[in-house]
Amino acid sequence: MAERGMTSLCLLHGVNLDMLGRRDPTHYGTLTLSELERQVARHAERHGFTVQPFQTNFEGEMVEELHRIAVEGAGAVVINPGAWTHYSYAIRDALEMVTAPVAEVHLSDVSGREEFRRRSVIADIVAVRVAGEGIEGYFKACDALADIIGLGVQG
Numbered sequence: 001m002a003e004r005g006m007t008s009l010c011l012l013h014g015v016n017l018d019m020l021g022r023r024d025p026t027h028y029g030t031l032t033l034s035e036l037e038r039q040v041a042r043h044a045e046r047h048g049f050t051v052q053p054f055q056t057n058f059e060g061e062m063v064e065e066l067h068r069i070a071v072e073g074a075g076a077v078v079i080n081p082g083a084w085t086h087y088s089y090a091i092r093d094a095l096e097m098v099t100a101p102v103a104e105v106h107l108s109d110v111s112g113r114e115e116f117r118r119r120s121v122i123a124d125i126v127a128v129r130v131a132g133e134g135i136e137g138y139f140k141a142c143d144a145l146a147d148i149i150g151l152g153v154q155g
C-alpha cells in the first residue's frame, strides 16, 4: 500500500466551474468550488491521496496543465471539463497523453438534459465516468481511482 499522502490526485475543473454557488442549483447544487475542493480533498485523503486542485476558464491553460501532468506524472486525475466535455478535441488530445488513470465527473445528469450535453468527446479515453450525483460523484470517482491504482482506505 502506498505511503499516506504520497499519491497525488489532480482535481481539474474547466470552464464556468469557478462560478459554482451562483450557477443553477437544481443542476449544480449550492457548494462553491473551493468548498467542493475542500470536501473532495478530505475524502480523497482517506485513500492517501494528496489533492492538487486546478481550475481555469481558458482552454489553452487546461491543455498546458494536462501537458504538465503528462510530463511530470500524477497518481490519478479527476476532471470535470464543464462545457469543453462536449466539443473540445484539444482537451481530449491532451488528456490522451496522461498515463495516470482519469475519472470524468459531472455534477449534473448530462444524459438527461439538453441533447448537446449527451456527447462527451473524452468518454472513451477515461477509466471512470460519474454524472448526476453531485459531490458524491467526486467521492465515488476517488474511490474508483484508488481501487484502480491499488490504494486502500487508510487511517
Ligand code: DQA
Residues within 6 Å of the ligand: 015, 016, 017, 080, 081, 082, 083, 084, 085, 105, 106, 107, 108, 109, 110, 117
Ligand atoms: C457539467 C455539465 C456540463 O454540460 C456543463 O457545461 C458544465 C458542468 C457538470 O458538472 O454537470 O459546465 O460538467
